[in-house]
Amino acid sequence: MTPYDAIFLALLASRCINRPQQWWLVVLAPLLSFVIGSLEPLGRLTEPLTALFAVALAPRWAPVGLLLVVPEYSSLTESIVAAAAWFLLDALFGSLLKRVNEDAVTPHLRGWPIQLLILGVLYYSFLPLVWI
Amino acid sequence: MTETKHTTPTSKQIFAEEMHFGRVALNLGFITEEELERALGAREELHAAGVDTLIGDIMLDRQLLTSAQCEQILTEQDRLLREAGLLSRVRAAPTIGLVVAGMVPVLSHMSLSSVLTWSGALLIGFAISNRSPWRWVGIGWLASIIAPGTSMASIGSSGSLLHGWRRPLGAVLLGTCLALIPLPETLHQAGPLFLLAAVVLALFRKPPTKKNTQDKNHKGEQA
Numbered sequence: 251m252t253p254y255d256a257i258f259l260a261l262l263a264s265r266c267i268n269r270p271q272q273w274w275l276v277v278l279a280p281l282l283s284f285v286i287g288s289l290e291p292l293g294r295l296t297e298p299l300t301a302l303f304a305v306a307l308a309p310r311w312a313p314v315g316l317l318l319v320v321p322e323y324s325s326l327t328e329s330i331v332a333a334a335a336w337f338l339l340d341a342l343f344g345s346l347l348k349r350v351n352e353d354a355v356t357p358h359l360r361g362w363p364i365q366l367l368i369l370g371v372l373y374y375s376f377l378p379l380v381w382i
Numbered sequence: 383m384t385e386t387k388h389t390t391p392t393s394k395q396i397f398a399e400e401m402h403f404g405r406v407a408l409n410l411g412f413i414t415e416e417e418l419e420r421a422l423g424a425r426e427e428l429h430a431a432g433v434d435t436l437i438g439d440i441m442l443d444r445q446l447l448t449s450a451q452c453e454q455i456l457t458e459q460d461r462l463l464r465e466a467g468l469l470s471r472v473r474a475a476p477t478i479g480l481v482v483a484g485m486v487p488v489l490s491h492m493s494l495s496s497v498l499t500w501s502g503a504l505l506i507g508f509a510i511s512n513r514s515p516w517r518w519v520g521i522g523w524l525a526s527i528i529a530p531g532t533s534m535a536s537i538g539s540s541g542s543l544l545h546g547w548r549r550p551l552g553a554v555l556l557g558t559c560l561a562l563i564p565l566p567e568t569l570h571q572a573g574p575l576f577l578l579a580a581v582v583l584a585l586f587r588k589p590p591t592k593k594n595t596q597d598k599n600h601k602g603e604q605a
Contacts, residue, residue: 312515316539366580373573
């Protein structure tokens with residue numbers, strides 16, 4: 251899974267579960283994944299430790315944290331960018347959802363379909379940044 | 383211990399939202415006051431035991447509600463939350479959990495053996511586990527020992543998103559189909575899959591009508 255796909259899947263997952271009080275700790279998941287992954291002495295313990303830390307950051311939001319550690323981050327910069335991108339996109343997605351007037355949306359698209367469409371549009375809007 | 387937990391704003395909010403779900407179900411005439419109280423009591427007991435379950439799931443498990451009624455309540459709840467300016471608050475959405483979990487194998491570019499391990503871990507996990515993410519980390523670890531190369535984070539994230547028995551089965555079917563069907567490479571990305579899921583949901587989901595709601599209310603009054 252690419253970090254970009256993981257960010258968007260985590261965004262969708264975050265809308266499925268009640269947001270815990272310290273949800274923002276999940277932002278640290280990509281950084282932890284990279285740091286633990288770069289510690290060579292850990293060997294085969296790398297993945298279990300990463301998963302445990304991802305859950306420990308916000309147990310109620312474990313699926314979000316775990317999705318953010320699925321990709322292998324190749325550098326510290328990539329993990330920081332992924333964390334920042336997730337944080338900013340979460341705020342943007344939330345803001346866009348607040349602005350959607352459901353009365354103006356056709357009944358078949360109300361609820362999850364419109365949210366998925368917004369995520370799809372955001373995905374393609376920011377895709378050029380991945381190439382950069 | 384339980385009371386201490388309920389004094390935190392988040393727990394209060396969640397409890398209020400759960401209460402809201404129950405109230406909407408009551409107002410729509412799907413359940414009686416007594417059934418609501420019993421379901422809330424059951425939720426409290428589970429919460430005290432450290433298991434966080436949604437009131438809707440309890441009602442579904444006890445067959446107080448059908449899946450269609452549950453969807454109708456969630457739609458109505460969304461509308462009420464919007465009116466109250468609370469749209470930013472999120473709530474459980476089991477169907478989307480299934481969709482997210484089902485997308486994991488195709489987006490992870492899993493091999494056939496990894497997809498089978500992922501599916502097996504999910505199904506075995508649901509037979510022996512609840513929604514605790516810690517247990518899912520353990521199950522993912524065991525699966526990755528048996529089949530090296532399988533991502534335990536993929537298993538853990540998928541498993542902790544799902545509950546009940548239908549959704550894991552649905553996620554396994556969806557995940558296996560998406561991973562095994564030779565889809566164009568462009569569909570192995572989250573964006574097109576979101577758009578596809580939106581179209582499928584829009585086509586196959588029955589939007590609630592005012593007439594249905596009124597009929598249900600009438601039935602509730604008669605009951």
